[in-house]
Amino acid sequence: MRNTARWAATLGLTAASVCGTLTGSALAAPAAPASLYAPSALVLTLGHGESATAVSPARAVTLTCAPGPSGSHPAAALACAELRAAGGDFEVLADPGEAWCTREYDPIVVTVDGVWQGKRVSYERTFSNDCVKNSSGSALFAF
Numbered sequence: 001m002r003n004t005a006r007w008a009a010t011l012g013l014t015a016a017s018v019c020g021t022l023t024g025s026a027l028a029a030p031a032a033p034a035s036l037y038a039p040s041a042l043v044l045t046l047g048h049g050e051s052a053t054a055v056s057p058a059r060a061v062t063l064t065c066a067p068g069p070s071g072s073h074p075a076a077a078l079a080c081a082e083l084r085a086a087g088g089d090f091e092v093l094a095d096p097g098e099a100w101c102t103r104e105y106d107p108i109v110v111t112v113d114g115v116w117q118g119k120r121v122s123y124e125r126t127f128s129n130d131c132v133k134n135s136s137g138s139a140l141f142a143f
Contacts, residue, residue, distance in 0.1 A: 038066060038117040038118030038119075039066060039115050039117075039118060040064065040065035040066040040080075040083075040114075040115060040116050040117050040118075041062070041063070041064045041065075041066075041071075041114050041115055042062070042063045042064075042065075042112055042113065042114035042115070042116065042121070043060060043061075043062055043063075043112075043113050043114055044060065044061050044062075044063060044073070044110065044111065044112050044140070044141075044143060045057035045059065045060045045109075045110070045111045046058055046059045046060075046108060046109070046110050046141075046143065047108070047109050048106070048107070048108055048109075049107060049109055050107045050109070050126055051109060051124070051126065052109050052111045052124050055109055057111075059143060061073045061074070061143045063076055063079055063080070063140075064076075065079075065080035065083060065084070065116075066117070069081075073143055074142070074143055075139040075142065078139040079138075079139045079140040082138055082139055082140055083116070083140060088116045088117060088119075088121070090112055090121075090123040090125070090140075091123075091125075093136060093138040093140050093141070094110075094125045094127075094136055094138065094141065095136055096132055096135045096136055097135045097136055097137050098135075099131065099132075099134070099135035101128075101129065101131035101132050101135060102129070102131065103128075104128075104129050105128055105129065106128075106129045106130070107126050107127065107128060107129070108126070108127045108129065108130055108133050109124060109125070109126050109127075110124070110125050110126075110127070110133065110141055111123065111124045111125075112124075
């Protein structure tokens, strides 16, 4: 009789501990992930030449903007903020500013490939020289 009572107590405690965790919030709808975001991950390259198909990249960096700024880009947070402010329009950020540059022709090609807010993007821009590239003042192309 003692063994039966011991088994009953053991089974009762086991059932209570297993079923006890299934009450309350565990029986509610499955928990959603902490944050849902559209992916924003880019690879930027820079090469000397007139088009991306004709040059080998001299430098390449990664930039991830969602869920937070990261990657090998030297100013990831600022570059992500600029992209968000421009609505993901790379052309707006590449617009040359008011800097005085020489008319030297030493073309530099910048490419951007990846995903911006869930949409596939591919961008290429040829600047006539490094000064013109830097005259846009954008942190996105400063790598």
